[in-house]
Amino acid sequence: MEREKRYEDRNVSIGPFVLESGEELPSVELAYERVGPTEAPVILVCHALTGNQYTVGESEPGWWKGLIGHGKYVDTSEFQVITFNVLGGCNGSTGPLSINPETGHAYQSDFPFVTVRDIVHSQNKALQELGIHHLHAVIGGSLGGMQVLEWGILYPDWMDHLVPLAVTPSLSAYGIAYNSISRFAITKDPAWKDGYYNPDHPPTAGLATARMVGMISYRTDDMFQKKFGRNGNRRSDESHTEASYDVESYLHYQGNKLTHRFDANSYLYLLKAMDMHDIGRGRGDIASAAKQIQSNVLAISFKGDLIYPPRDLDSMFTLESLAKFYIVDTKFGHDGFLVEFDKWGPLIKEQLKETLKI
Amino acid sequence: MEREKRYEDRNVSIGPFVLESGEELPSVELAYERVGPTEAPVILVCHALTGNQYTVGESEPGWWKGLIGHGKYVDTSEFQVITFNVLGGCNGSTGPLSINPETGHAYQSDFPFVTVRDIVHSQNKALQELGIHHLHAVIGGSLGGMQVLEWGILYPDWMDHLVPLAVTPSLSAYGIAYNSISRFAITKDPAWKDGYYNPDHPPTAGLATARMVGMISYRTDDMFQKKFGRNGNRRSDESHTEASYDVESYLHYQGNKLTHRFDANSYLYLLKAMDMHDIGRGRGDIASAAKQIQSNVLAISFKGDLIYPPRDLDSMFTLESLAKFYIVDTKFGHDGFLVEFDKWGPLIKEQLKETLKI
Numbered sequence: 001m002e003r004e005k006r007y008e009d010r011n012v013s014i015g016p017f018v019l020e021s022g023e024e025l026p027s028v029e030l031a032y033e034r035v036g037p038t039e040a041p042v043i044l045v046c047h048a049l050t051g052n053q054y055t056v057g058e059s060e061p062g063w064w065k066g067l068i069g070h071g072k073y074v075d076t077s078e079f080q081v082i083t084f085n086v087l088g089g090c091n092g093s094t095g096p097l098s099i100n101p102e103t104g105h106a107y108q109s110d111f112p113f114v115t116v117r118d119i120v121h122s123q124n125k126a127l128q129e130l131g132i133h134h135l136h137a138v139i140g141g142s143l144g145g146m147q148v149l150e151w152g153i154l155y156p157d158w159m160d161h162l163v164p165l166a167v168t169p170s171l172s173a174y175g176i177a178y179n180s181i182s183r184f185a186i187t188k189d190p191a192w193k194d195g196y197y198n199p200d201h202p203p204t205a206g207l208a209t210a211r212m213v214g215m216i217s218y219r220t221d222d223m224f225q226k227k228f229g230r231n232g233n234r235r236s237d238e239s240h241t242e243a244s245y246d247v248e249s250y251l252h253y254q255g256n257k258l259t260h261r262f263d264a265n266s267y268l269y270l271l272k273a274m275d276m277h278d279i280g281r282g283r284g285d286i287a288s289a290a291k292q293i294q295s296n297v298l299a300i301s302f303k304g305d306l307i308y309p310p311r312d313l314d315s316m317f318t319l320e321s322l323a324k325f326y327i328v329d330t331k332f333g334h335d336g337f338l339v340e341f342d343k344w345g346p347l348i349k350e351q352l353k354e355t356l357k358i
Numbered sequence: 359m360e361r362e363k364r365y366e367d368r369n370v371s372i373g374p375f376v377l378e379s380g381e382e383l384p385s386v387e388l389a390y391e392r393v394g395p396t397e398a399p400v401i402l403v404c405h406a407l408t409g410n411q412y413t414v415g416e417s418e419p420g421w422w423k424g425l426i427g428h429g430k431y432v433d434t435s436e437f438q439v440i441t442f443n444v445l446g447g448c449n450g451s452t453g454p455l456s457i458n459p460e461t462g463h464a465y466q467s468d469f470p471f472v473t474v475r476d477i478v479h480s481q482n483k484a485l486q487e488l489g490i491h492h493l494h495a496v497i498g499g500s501l502g503g504m505q506v507l508e509w510g511i512l513y514p515d516w517m518d519h520l521v522p523l524a525v526t527p528s529l530s531a532y533g534i535a536y537n538s539i540s541r542f543a544i545t546k547d548p549a550w551k552d553g554y555y556n557p558d559h560p561p562t563a564g565l566a567t568a569r570m571v572g573m574i575s576y577r578t579d580d581m582f583q584k585k586f587g588r589n590g591n592r593r594s595d596e597s598h599t600e601a602s603y604d605v606e607s608y609l610h611y612q613g614n615k616l617t618h619r620f621d622a623n624s625y626l627y628l629l630k631a632m633d634m635h636d637i638g639r640g641r642g643d644i645a646s647a648a649k650q651i652q653s654n655v656l657a658i659s660f661k662g663d664l665i666y667p668p669r670d671l672d673s674m675f676t677l678e679s680l681a682k683f684y685i686v687d688t689k690f691g692h693d694g695f696l697v698e699f700d701k702w703g704p705l706i707k708e709q710l711k712e713t714l715k716i
Contacts, residue, residue, distance in 0.1 A: 180605065212538070216532070
């Protein structure tokens with residue numbers, strides 16, 4: 001049978017949706033990308049904080065194109081890969097930018113708080129809408145990794161493989177600390193206006209600050225030193241507002257860049273979802289929660305990951321005989337899951353093959 | 359001879375002062391604390407970013423009271439200890455809050471940029487004003503440690519001992535990155551007004567953000583986890599502006615607290631002085647600069663120091679036979695130099711004794 005190839009960039013509606021908090025969204029839709037042959041086994045990819053559904057991409061390369069595609073480690077000749085923009089996101093899925101049917105205006109700060117579990121439940125409903133009732137694998141890093149872990153616990157018989165990357169079973173105090181500063185910077189920006197900002201005048205300074213706080217946590221000091229050193233120092237540039245060093249220019253650039261593609265409220269809602277991430281919440285503890293996982297697990301951590309240290313992910317699976325755990329040796333730290341695919345892509349490729357044999 | 363004991367909390371004027379940049383401040387004074395017997399050997403202490411001259415303290419305990427005092431590791435029965443508020447600071451020394459004699463108003467953003475070398479030169483002049491021409495030791499951590507290193511290079515025959523703590527020979531790209539975010543947050547606060555803010559309406563949100571950025575770099579993730587964990591999580595507190603977690607409350611508290619005792623412009627000038635810290639600047643390289651040091655050196659780093667990793671300080675002294683280097687085993691990281699005095703205070707005590715024998 002020749003398999004039909006496909007690239008879909010669509011939205012799927014799941015209707016009214018009740019959140020973990022008990023609040024109901026009257027109408028939810030999720031934007032998604034779907035790549036690969038019809039009827040091939042489905043792999044669900046979950047994206048990180050500032051990611052989106054364009055994992056592979058079409059006109060422009062997707063954010064995980066180094067891992068996923070025709071002939072890649074996750075081969076879209078063999079698998080179909082679906083990625084949803086998260087609930088609460090700002091790339092087409094229902095979130096703070098969406099119109100609240102009750103008011104006719106964008107939700108903004110009236111959007112309810114969502115959790116990683118809500119994100120996972122919404123994806124499950126969306127998959128069923130698409131006629132999908134089983135997944136070959138669920139893969140994702142960082143906030144995406146949080147979704148992977150929750151997928152394995154909330155829908156343990158839905159998948160053959162879980163591949164969480166660069167994540168921990170709960171967000172640590174240190175992780176919450178970084179998020180707190182980002183949240184503080186956005187909400188203290190007078191342009192935020194309690195979240196009801198003019199779309200033409202969003203809190204760009206606050207969001208840029210938040211992005212910069214993120215950037216320093218994503219890579220190691222070694223990497224910063226190798227890439228920038230103390231380059232760019234010029235006495236003539238003594239200023240509190242101009243960048244004097246290359247690393248400063250880089251952070252300003254990254255901060256500013258995000259403000260052109262991301263909604264500040266969406267950022268706040270997703271920060272809160274991350275803060276609330278704790279697979280043990282309401283389930284006794286992390287160990288009890290982890291025991292509910294029935295699928296194979298390939299867990300991958302990255303050396304030097306400041307917020308998601310390898311030891312924390314490893315400890316979750318100590319008693320879980322089906323789990324494999326790898327630490328990738330890298331200078332990148334957390335961002336390791338977005339680069340150096342040759343270091344860890346083969347692990348995923350092997351893992352995905354294994355179950356096909358069963 | 360019975361030595362007269364003394365506690366001084368005064369200012370010393372050093373008159374006009376030419377900075378490294380070539381700019382001249384028409385009139386500089388430094389506020390200082392001086393504790394210990396008259397005519398006893400003098401130990402100069404250099405303070406960190408948000409520190410001040412109150413090392414020992416009188417009515418209130420000083421920030422290094424655990425290390426310095428009667429019968430302490432640095433014994434004020436045996437030594438007199440002098441600490442200056444840094445040039446550019448906001449605790450009595452000439453800085454952005456001082457009146458510019460040319461305008462009759464506070465300098466604010468008209469204050470010239472100062473370097474760690476300027477800070478050291480100003481201290482040297484002030485000591486001479488006080489009739490002091492030799493130091494038994496120069497001790498300090500973080501920004502204080504930068505001053506210690508520069509003291510050893512700029513005035514190599516002035517002291518018997520240098521004790522730099524929690525510092526590196528130059529600020530790394532990673533260190534500049536953290537400072538950049540703090541600077542960005544302050545200068546993007548609309549209340550900053552290019553530095554010419556109303557003293558009654560300073561950029562508190564920006565300064566608080568900056569302080570929070572500092573706090574996450576001063577202690578290790580382990581320490582944050584042990585102290586706060588995920589405590590304080592309450593679903594009912596879902597909010598973007600209220601603290602939901604104890605670690606968030608702590609950061610808010612620390613951020614707010616600093617705004618009541620520190621000037622935002624002063625913070626900016628000292629951040630820039632730190633960014634420019636590089637003992638190799640204008641001296642070939644770090645190794646050439648380090649060779650100019652003639653005194654004994656006791657260098658102390660702290661395990662897990664995020665911005666000032668032990669390896670960087672150690673490497674500076676590899677070829678320096680007079681230097682001793684210790685890494686303190688701690689969970690605190692950078693803040694190690696402000697706590698657990700029993701772990702490393704004895705090293706300093708021994709070091710200070712040694713020269714007395716010579």
